[in-house]
Amino acid sequence: MEHTMSTSISKSQPKKRFADRLQHWLPKIVLAPTMVMTVVCIYGFIFWTAALSMTNSRFLPSFNFTGFSQYAKLMENDRWLTSLSNLAIFGFLFIAIVIMLGVSLAIFLDQNIRQEGAIRTIYLYPMALSFIVTGTAWKWILNPGLGLEKLMHDWGFTGFEFDWLVNSEMSVYTLVIAGVWQSSGFVMAMFLAGLRGIDDSIIKAAQIDGASLPVIYWKIILPCLRPVFFSAVIITSHIAIKSFDLVTALTSGGPGYSSDLPALFMYAHSFTRGQIGLGAASAMMMLGGVLAILVPYLYSELREKKS
Amino acid sequence: MKTLPWQRMALYSLLVLFCFFYLMPLVVMVLTSFKTLPDIKAGNLISLPEVWVLDAWSKAWSSACTGVKCEGIQGYFWNSFQMVIPAVAISTLLGAFNGYVISKWKFKGSDLFFSLLLFGCFIPFQVILLPMASLLGKMGLANTTAGLVLVHVIYGAAFTTLFFRNFYVGIPDELVKAAKLDGAGFFTIFFRIMLPLSVPIIMVTVIWQFTSIWNDFLFGVVYSGSETQPITVALNNLVNTSTGVKEYNVDMAAAIIAALPTLVVYVLAGKYFVRGLTAGSVKG
Numbered sequence: 111m112e113h114t115m116s117t118s119i120s121k122s123q124p125k126k127r128f129a130d131r132l133q134h135w136l137p138k139i140v141l142a143p144t145m146v147m148t149v150v151c152i153y154g155f156i157f158w159t160a161a162l163s164m165t166n167s168r169f170l171p172s173f174n175f176t177g178f179s180q181y182a183k184l185m186e187n188d189r190w191l192t193s194l195s196n197l198a199i200f201g202f203l204f205i206a207i208v209i210m211l212g213v214s215l216a217i218f219l220d221q222n223i224r225q226e227g228a229i230r231t232i233y234l235y236p237m238a239l240s241f242i243v244t245g246t247a248w249k250w251i252l253n254p255g256l257g258l259e260k261l262m263h264d265w266g267f268t269g270f271e272f273d274w275l276v277n278s279e280m281s282v283y284t285l286v287i288a289g290v291w292q293s294s295g296f297v298m299a300m301f302l303a304g305l306r307g308i309d310d311s312i313i314k315a316a317q318i319d320g321a322s323l324p325v326i327y328w329k330i331i332l333p334c335l336r337p338v339f340f341s342a343v344i345i346t347s348h349i350a351i352k353s354f355d356l357v358t359a360l361t362s363g364g365p366g367y368s369s370d371l372p373a374l375f376m377y378a379h380s381f382t383r384g385q386i387g388l389g390a391a392s393a394m395m396m397l398g399g400v401l402a403i404l405v406p407y408l409y410s411e412l413r414e415k416k417s
Numbered sequence: 418m419k420t421l422p423w424q425r426m427a428l429y430s431l432l433v434l435f436c437f438f439y440l441m442p443l444v445v446m447v448l449t450s451f452k453t454l455p456d457i458k459a460g461n462l463i464s465l466p467e468v469w470v471l472d473a474w475s476k477a478w479s480s481a482c483t484g485v486k487c488e489g490i491q492g493y494f495w496n497s498f499q500m501v502i503p504a505v506a507i508s509t510l511l512g513a514f515n516g517y518v519i520s521k522w523k524f525k526g527s528d529l530f531f532s533l534l535l536f537g538c539f540i541p542f543q544v545i546l547l548p549m550a551s552l553l554g555k556m557g558l559a560n561t562t563a564g565l566v567l568v569h570v571i572y573g574a575a576f577t578t579l580f581f582r583n584f585y586v587g588i589p590d591e592l593v594k595a596a597k598l599d600g601a602g603f604f605t606i607f608f609r610i611m612l613p614l615s616v617p618i619i620m621v622t623v624i625w626q627f628t629s630i631w632n633d634f635l636f637g638v639v640y641s642g643s644e645t646q647p648i649t650v651a652l653n654n655l656v657n658t659s660t661g662v663k664e665y666n667v668d669m670a671a672a673i674i675a676a677l678p679t680l681v682v683y684v685l686a687g688k689y690f691v692r693g694l695t696a697g698s699v700k701g
Contacts, residue, residue: 129602136603137522140514144578145530147571151545151552152537158548171551218432231687232436235443238683238690239676240632242649246656246672247442250449250665251462261461295439299691352541355634359653373635376543381639386547393543400541408536 156397163390171386180391190392193370196282200371201350203286204293209342211290212297213335217327219298220305230302234295241292245359248288249275278368281361285353285369288360293349297342304338305331344407351399372396450474450670457665473666477674481667483654484643490671493651497631497678500562500647504569505626511570512577512622513615517607519578520585521593531582538575545572546639553640560642568640569630576629577622580693584618585611617689624686625693628679648675 166176184190215233219226236244251257254273262270274280308331316326354373357363363370363378372392380389445462450473452466460467479489519531549568550559558564588611596606637647646654652675656668683690 133602137518137524137527140603141518141527141530144511144515144534144574147574148530148534148537151549151571152540153533155545155548156540159544162547171547215432215435218428221428223428223432229432229436231684232439234687234691235680235683236439238628238679240634240649240679242632242634242653243672243676244442246652246668247446249656250669251442251445253665256457256665257462261463264461264464291439291442348539352543354543355649358634358638359656362657373541373543376546377635377639380547390547393541393546396541397544400539404536404539412532 159390159393162386163394165387167386167390169384169386176387180387181395183388184391184395187388189367189370190372190375192367193372193375196369197350197371199282200285200289200353201347203283204289204350205343205346207286207290208294208297208346209339211294212342213301213332215294215298216301216305217331219302230299233298236292237296239292241353241355242359244288244292245356248284248291249360252284252287275361276365278365281365281369284360285357285371289349289353289356292356293346297346300342300345301335301338304335308334340407344403347403348400351396372399446669446673449666450477450673452666454662454664454666473664473670474674476664477655477667477670481655481664481671483646483651484658486643490648490651490655490674493646493648494674496562496641496645497648500565500569500645501627501630504566504573504630505623507566508570508573508577508626509619509622511574512579512581513612513619514607515574515578516581516583516585517611519582520588521590521606521611522603531578534575534578538572538579542572542635546635550639559640560645562641562645565636565640565645565647568636569633572636573626573630577626580618580622580625581615584615588614620686620689621693624682624690627682628690631679651675 161173162171163180164175164177165172166174166179219230223229252272252275253259254271254276257272259270259272262272274284312330312334313326316330321329352373353371354377357369357371357374361369363374372395376389376392376396378389379385379392441463448463448466449457451469451471452460453468453470453472456467477489478491480487481489483490483493515534519527553559553564553568556564558567592610593606596610601609631647632649633647634649634653637650638653641647641650652671655671
């Protein structure tokens with residue numbers, strides 16, 4: 111329609127032609143900077159990192175291709191393997207606890223609670239903080255000797271021991287504690303929004319049929335929230351894979367590298383240890399992890415939208 | 418739904434218990450920041466300060482050591498503002514224009530581009546860190562605030578575009594078509610029709626961008642120099658590398674200062690904050 115309009119105008123008024131052509135190109139011109147940024151700084155850079163991961167780059171990027179040797183080195187690297195198993199532990203517990211807590215709190219808050227707004231504000235405020243602040247706060251609370259342990263001793267539980275922060279067997283679990291504290295309110299907000307979107311008449315009908323409240327939630331409401339569960343898993347697993355600030359602030363990956371995560375491994379090898387090739391390879395592995403979760407999700411989303 | 422009184426009691430107790438869980442770290446931070454070091458050693462996490470003192474706050478602000486320098490975190494606090502204000506402004510404006518084009522001036526390939534962009538906002542940033550460092554170096558922007566602003570604009574544009582696009586899709590096309598028939602052009606329609614309608618989504622985007630850029634640590638630690646570090650990096654340096662006696666009260670005061678701007682935004686504009694968080698993650 112635009113085309114026919116512009117040609118008819120341009121025939122009668124040749125001077126307007128330039129302005130019309132400009133109108134035609136304007137949307138593209140406006141989008142161009144972001145297009146260039148996306149193509150170069152996202153897709154081009156991914157390609158660049160992929161290339162780096164196949165070189166023997168150390169302190170400076172070099173382009174001596176060595177095939178997949180960095181990936182082979184990665185797979186033999188103890189610290190990398192520790193960071194992967196830590197990610198599995200942290201990721202699984204973090205996602206599972208955050209979602210269970212989020213659903214439960216959302217359901218509790220959905221029962222015509224007085225002061226709901228105030229309670230919601232309290233549950234959600236950690237989300238406004240950076241992981242660095244969260245890590246700093248929990249590092250202090252979990253400090254054996256001065257933190258929670260001392261509090262319990264003061265309260266008379268003298269046998270109470272809580273040294274997870276400095277215990278290489280347990281340090282990864284402190285990440286779960288702080289991570290859950292930071293993100294569970296956000297997941298609660300997602301589920302609360304989902305609950306509020308459910309049609310009341312379905313629930314009323316079930317009540318008339320004599321179904322009890324727990325049964326209604328379990329059999330009717332939770333199944334309706336499937337898309338929210340899906341989104342929550344995607345978002346929290348994305349947070350888990352990217353976790354860098356939290357582990358830096360809370361444990362710095364220690365003691366030793368017992369609480370290391372891939373994001374910290376990548377940073378350490380790329381920017382402080384002069385192992386750019388290895389760092390690039392670890393970054394590509396992280397991308398692979400995100401894609402493995404994201405591609406099926408986007409696929410199902412797009413298919414749904416089309417139908 | 419009728420429930421028994423004891424069930425209501427149990428429900429409220431549980432909700433209050435969780436309030437304690439979420440509030441505890443903040444309370445502990447505030448209490449600790451007002452204590453003296455001997456007081457910290459003598460008391461416990463939730464004991465009130467013997468005497469409320471502001472020493473830790475003034476030290477955190479103006480004389481605590483972050484790495485080698487001992488000038489407190491005030492400079493870094495302002496660094497963060499110098500970074501966050503232009504980065505938020507530019508990325509929001511860019512997002513508004515992009516969203517407008519993608520929703521109302523579609524052309525062949527614009528949907529494909531949107532998908533590509535959307536995909537880009539989910540990549541782990543580790544995968545672009547190294548090439549970006551090279552690029553900033555070549556452009557002479559390594560270790561500068563301008564470089565950090567550029568990085569935040571580039572990787573924030575995906576989200577801001579998503580926000581505005583989803584909002585503009587809900588504005589009837591007829592409005593734009595009618596304006597076109599009246600002879601209004603691309604920019605006239607944007608500034609006279611779309612922008613005045615956009616206040617709610619601008620709020621959401623600005624808050625979202627402000628929070629995520631202020632709280633960023635990864636880009637800050639990789640791309641900033643010692644003079645341009647944002648507050649998150651300075652806080653981490655203060656807490657994790659100070660030598661000698663560990664001053665927990667100073668750490669806590671610094672952490673609160675670092676958290677204050679986003680907390681203020683959250684309290685003042687919580688509604689928009691939540692909307693931003695859940696936008697695009699919950700359907701409908």
